[in-house]
Amino acid sequence: MxxxxxxxxxxxxxxxxxxxxxxxxxxxxxxxxxxxxxxxxxxxxxxxxxxxxxxxxxxxxxxxxxxxxxxxxxxxxxxxxxxxxxxxxQSDTSYQPVIAIFGVAFLMALALSWYAFGDILTLRAFEWFISISMCFLAVQKLQDIESFSTMFLNYDLLAQRWVPYGKVYPFGEALAGILMTAGALTWLSAPVAIVIGAIGATSVIKAVYIDKRELKCACVGGSSNVPLGFVSLTENVMMLGMGIWMLIKVYG
Structure with a gap:
């Protein structure tokens, strides 16, 4: 230096x-x-x-x-x-957007928990972390939905069969995230999260771990330099798990 x-x-x-x-x-x-x-x-x-x-x-x-x-x-x-x-x-790969999204979502969840309960380490804080992360990730996709949907078609199984799903997905993720943050309309938000999370996780597992394809992840938008794999799988598993958890919490 x-x-x-x-x-x-x-x-x-x-x-x-x-x-x-x-x-x-x-x-x-x-x-x-x-x-x-x-x-x-x-x-x-x-x-x-x-x-x-x-x-x-x-x-x-x-x-x-x-x-x-x-x-x-x-x-x-x-x-x-x-x-x-x-x-x-230099590598084209950058995890900076992912780190920023999850980092800020985590701190916001702690801040909301502190405001609501006077304690940062609560179960609701963990729920908020996931739902706020979903909202942030949806915003990244919605900034350029055309670019996202094009990249999404490379690996998502449902989008490859029904192309408009690539443009529906971000809205579903945002809707589920917003409703889960509010704790409202669980009968709607939980099934949406479960469906898109399950399809997304299955698509990533097939593309990356079965077919061994090297693709860019559309999870943080169409201009992403994040490799498809752990990050996208984590996003979808989080949605799937959150949807199941909210159903059990409210109706179980």
Missing amino acids: AEAQGKTATLYRMVMKQHLCPYGLKSKDLLERRGYIVEDHHLTTRKETDAFMAQEGVDTTPQTYIDGERIGGYDDLRVYFGVNRPKDE
């Missing part, structure tokens, strides 16, 4: 009335946090920017120079400082 207190870095970035380059700001901030004094050169017009890129033989700005060596743009600077791996070593 490159570190240097008091050393100087030269940065060229776009600073125009109609456009302030965010990656230029991020580059400047990263350099300063690493102890560099930044010689900050503003490219204030499109003509000036084009002339700079032509002179340096680059296609983008910002550009950072350290000890006379061109480091490159913001991503290159992160590699230089050891924050990121080089591009050819």
Whole structure:
């Protein structure tokens, strides 16, 4: 990792009335946090920017120079400082959306439990964690339902037989999650969760563990870089289990 207190870095970035380059700001901030004094050169017009890129033989700005060596743009600077791996070593897989969804859902469930019961560790908190997670996952899918439904068709058994199910699924997941969070209309929410959870779990098991296919998981939306497998199976098993539990709790 490159570190240097008091050393100087030269940065060229776009600073125009109609456009302030965010990656230029991020580059400047990263350099300063690493102890560099930044010689900050503003490219204030499109003509000036084009002339700079032509002179340096680059296609983008910002550009950072350290000890006379061109480091490159913001991503290159992160590699230089050891924050990121080089591009050819980086994986396309990212679990960050999954971690964010389940992490925030868990904290929200604890907060609701504290508010309602004065205690964070309650059975209702666990129920809220699952139902809120279902809502968040549904929102991810509903952001681009066309993209989700297309990816979903790669492995879901019902969607492959009835294509519109790919667009129905997120609404069913959201409906079940909202009703379960409210503790309302269990006669509706529980069967919906059981049906879509059971079909989803069966589809994932067949695609991944029987057919050994390597697919992207549509669980966090159509632009997901999460491999199909444990995460999607967990989502569906959670829905299935929650549906069964709510039926037993209310009608058992």
